[in-house]
Amino acid sequence: MDASPQVPEGAGSSQQSTPSSPRRPGNASRAAPRNLIRPLILVLLFLAASTLVSLWVGYRLLDLSLLREDETARSLFFQLRLPRVVMAGILGASLGSVGACLQAFFRNPLAEPFTLGVSGGGTLGASVAIAFGWGITLAGVPMVFLAAFAGSAVAVLVVYWLSRTGDVVMPGTLLLAGVVVNLIASAGVILIQYIADYSRALQILRWTIGTIDVVGFDRIWRMLILLIPGWAILLAIARDLHLLAMGEESAASLGVNVRRCERLVYIASSLIVGVAVAEGGTIAFVGLIIPHAVRLVLGQDVRLVLPCSFLVGAGFLMLADALARTALTSGELPVGAVTAVIGGVTFLGLLRRQRRFSAI
Amino acid sequence: MASGNSISAARADALIQARGLRFAYEADRWVVDDVSLDLKRGALAALIGANGSGKSTLIRLLAGLRSASAGEVLFSGQPLKGIPRKRLARSLAYVPQINPMIFPFTAMEVVLTGRSPYTPRFRFENRLDVEQALMALAAVGAAHLAPRPVTELSGGERQLVAVARALAQEPECLILDEPAAALDLKHRAALIRILRQLRDRQGMTALMVTHDLQLLDPAFDRVFAIHRGSLLAEGSPGQVLRGEVLSRVYEDPQVRARKLEGRTFVWSGT
Known part of the structure; x- marks a missing residue:
């Protein structure tokens, strides 16, 4: 069943003769197999540029000579600006790649951690943990992370359970369920703020808005313990997601273990989003805009879109955070507000365009 | 046309064998009810039946996309469940309905x-x-x-x-769920021609769900007819496409079949 070409050549040529079809197997450029190298270079260039820009700008522009000589400047750079840029990159990469994953998995271009209520669930989980005390850790992993992970996981399960009837996930119900879970979660957060003591309530409030606030690399290492396995899972199932994006049944017939893939998507996305939310609060719509931008430039192949959304997401959030840091002459904007404005408008545009598709 | 009526001898070269297949979406409402059939290697076969008779569910069971509540499917003599997914996907392809x-x-x-x-x-x-x-x-x-x-x-x-x-x-085997439904006259005929070519040149086996009974005779080797989840008739197109059989398959006493120029035409009504 190998060797011999399975397909009868010229089967279409005999009598059926569609005017233009046979004897012209596509032009050369179409026949070229796909590879990851060129898109990856493109995306890495963007990432490098945005890293440089966001390291450069800030409360004061970076001064290399000062950095070499002045101890304070150096420690400011390495303890504040660099960790912050790295953190923005990590959060952006997480949200971007989870967005690409959820869109392919649910076959819904409007799916992302925020619209599906995953970040809402994480926020609620993290709020509970903060109300009991920010500092508690479990084997080196902050309790907030674990609580947010649990909250996100519950949210994914509820949303998916609500929107799935038999074999079909209804796209409208999916988003509606996401919105409702978000509402319930934020009501829960408000309740907790109301009950919790004053200083912790303020802590929760500041954090839910979505700001990147980090000193040193300690927390970043702790995040990475949980994030790296999540990222690895996403990248490992990119091909399965590519097949799933074209339909669950055909993916299954091509050898994809749909149930296992489903479980991995749950675990990875709630793990990643949980940790990202616990650290950065709700940074909305990054997971929506980034995969769309990537698809616009690189096409639909999920095996390209997912890793590229990871890198572009990192670059994008670094830039958004740089903007948030510098937009006001005094103080800074919450980065969540910056992305929500950009992303919200994009979402509406997509919603309007999506009405053309027959899939409701 | 090679007629496949030596059923006991056919066992050996059956590519897909179903044994006592049952399946229910809800408890005790059997959508597929005790179906046993042999799909011979290199045969072009059709599965016919009324809407909701369980055709699509049956071929999903045969394609390994669902697992049966009872009974088993053998592919090349091996239990379908035991074949790794990827290996199965190299031997058996499924074309979904929509x-x-x-x-x-x-x-x-x-x-x-x-x-x-x-x-x-x-x-x-x-x-x-x-x-x-x-x-x-x-x-x-x-x-x-x-x-x-x-x-x-x-x-x-x-x-x-x-x-x-x-x-x-x-x-080696194609399973198609109503591939002809959305095709026009010309492409329908072309599809059947392609399936026949694949059978003749490479010995490919195909099972196709269809409502278009005019396609079957003489192009197909075998027709399976199911009724409320059970196999009601099986045989060559000439054997199955008869008024008295089809009336029971479709629960419609007005179904008529007539042979004309080597083809069987089927209609219902006056």
Whole structure:
């Protein structure tokens, strides 16, 4: 069943003769197999540029000579600006790649951690943990992370359970369920703020808005313990997601273990989003805009879109955070507000365009 | 036309065997109820039956997309459940009934996924895979669709792309769920011609669900008719496409069949 070409050549040529079809197997450029190298270079260039820009700008522009000589400047750079840029990159990469994953998995271009209520669930989980005390850790992993992970996981399960009837996930119900879970979660957060003591309530409030606030690399290492396995899972199932994006049944017939893939998507996305939310609060719509931008430039192949959304997401959030840091002459904007404005408008545009598709 | 009526001898060269298959979506409402059948290697077979008679569920069981509540399916003599998914995907391809597409993948990208059972997880398809995919598209007369986004294609064109994807899997056996439903007269005939060519040249086995009974005689080797989840009749098209059989299959006393110029025509009503 190998060797011999399975397909009868010229089967279409005999009598059926569609005017233009046979004897012209596509032009050369179409026949070229796909590879990851060129898109990856493109995306890495963007990432490098945005890293440089966001390291450069800030409360004061970076001064290399000062950095070499002045101890304070150096420690400011390495303890504040660099960790912050790295953190923005990590959060952006997480949200971007989870967005690409959820869109392919649910076959819904409007799916992302925020619209599906995953970040809402994480926020609620993290709020509970903060109300009991920010500092508690479990084997080196902050309790907030674990609580947010649990909250996100519950949210994914509820949303998916609500929107799935038999074999079909209804796209409208999916988003509606996401919105409702978000509402319930934020009501829960408000309740907790109301009950919790004053200083912790303020802590929760500041954090839910979505700001990147980090000193040193300690927390970043702790995040990475949980994030790296999540990222690895996403990248490992990119091909399965590519097949799933074209339909669950055909993916299954091509050898994809749909149930296992489903479980991995749950675990990875709630793990990643949980940790990202616990650290950065709700940074909305990054997971929506980034995969769309990537698809616009690189096409639909999920095996390209997912890793590229990871890198572009990192670059994008670094830039958004740089903007948030510098937009006001005094103080800074919450980065969540910056992305929500950009992303919200994009979402509406997509919603309007999506009405053309027959899939409701 | 080779007639396959020596049933006991057929066991040996049966590619797919179903033994006492049962399936229920809800408890005790059997959608497939005790079906046993043999699909011979190299046979072009059709599965007919009324709407809701369990045709689609049955072929999903045969394709390994669902597991039966009772009974078992053998593929090449091996229990279907025991065959690793990827290996099965190299031998058995399934063409689903409707193929809703949300993302504008190109037809080429869709057909290329048919190569995924052959490519390692972390590798993209190589030039050979691309050629295979193009040949599969050409085989169904759809090479010109390769660069087009599938979201812009008509239902029939999308159906052809789905068949091409299945061919790109280089399967021994094709299972198709109403592939002719969205095709026009010419493409329907072309599809049957392609299936027959694949059977004659490579000994490919195919099982196709269809409502279009005019397609069957004399093109098909075997017809299975199911009624409320049970196999009601099986045999050559000439044996099954008779008024008295079809009346029971479709629960319609007015079904008539007439042989004309070597073909069987079927209609219902006055």
